[in-house]
Amino acid sequence: AQTVTQSQPEMSVQEAETVTLSCTYDTSENNYYLFWYKQPPSRQMILVIRQEAYKQQNATENRFSVNFQKAAKSFSLKISDSQLGDTAMYFCAFSRGNEKLTFGTGTRLTIIP
Amino acid sequence: KAGVTQTPRYLIKTRGQQVTLSCSPISGHRSVSWYQQTPGQGLQFLFEYFSETQRNKGNFPGRFSGRQFSNSRSEMNVSTLELGDSALYLCASSLPGPMGDGYTFGSGTRLTVV
Numbered sequence A: 001a002q003t004v005t006q007s008q009p010e011m012s013v014q015e016a017e018t019v020t021l022s023c024t025y026d027t028s029e030n031n032y033y034l035f036w037y038k039q040p041p042s043r044q045m046i047l048v049i050r051q052e053a054y055k056q057q058n059a060t061e062n063r064f065s066v067n068f069q070k071a072a073k074s075f076s077l078k079i080s081d082s083q084l085g086d087t088a089m090y091f092c093a094f095s096r097g098n099e100k101l102t103f104g105t106g107t108r109l110t111i112i113p
Numbered sequence B: 001k002a003g004v005t006q007t008p009r010y011l012i013k014t015r016g017q018q019v020t021l022s023c024s025p026i027s028g029h030r031s032v033s034w035y036q037q038t039p040g041q042g043l044q045f046l047f048e049y050f051s052e053t054q055r056n057k058g059n060f061p062g063r064f065s066g067r068q069f070s071n072s073r074s075e076m077n078v079s080t081l082e083l084g085d086s087a088l089y090l091c092a093s094s095l096p097g098p099m100g101d102g103y104t105f106g107s108g109t110r111l112t113v114v
Helices: none
Strands: A003-005 A010-014 A019-021 A024-026 A033-039 A046-052 A064-069 A074-079 A088-095 A107-112 B005-007 B010-013 B019-024 B031-038 B042-050 B053-057 B064-068 B074-078 B087-094 B109-113
Touching (some): A003 A088, A019 A107, A046 A064, B010 B019, B074 B087
Parallel strands (some): A010 A107
Antiparallel strands (some): B031 B042, B064 B074
């Protein structure tokens, strides 16, 4: 069974600074997908970024980028130039594709004005 | 394009009752998954439907069931409600194929059992 671990329950950072959220996972699969989802107080889970395991290049989406280390089974999220709207719960998730998402326990991120 | 729509947004039920939650996926999405989110257990997978067939199932008791209609809309039902069923129930839809655009979630239904 796959497991996803987020070791930082809470983080806070000043507006405009850079913050990195950690995620490690455990799987015996070689092909899989990794995701970061953001859940603001509105409750809707919003896809931030995704990474396909067979791609060596780290995914980027505007201010969001990942550091994907397949051998170390690590998938961290970097948020640059953080904004107040980035305040939310962030969940790391794993999927083998066409199957369920396995989520970590989340990191509560607060951006301080 | 319209997102994933879940109804109702909030629901209060009494122990022992049953409840039905609805999820309308994004147009063209044929896979619908359901997740339960609680402070204690986090996000847990309930089941997934594709083309009206249950394709995957999580580790939940038989009181939790679901179905999918020919238009890909899905419902989940919980019978004989227990206090522990109080949770946010999230629905997600996705395109067919390996991952498509990934999973798109609705805003959830907050169920409170009293």
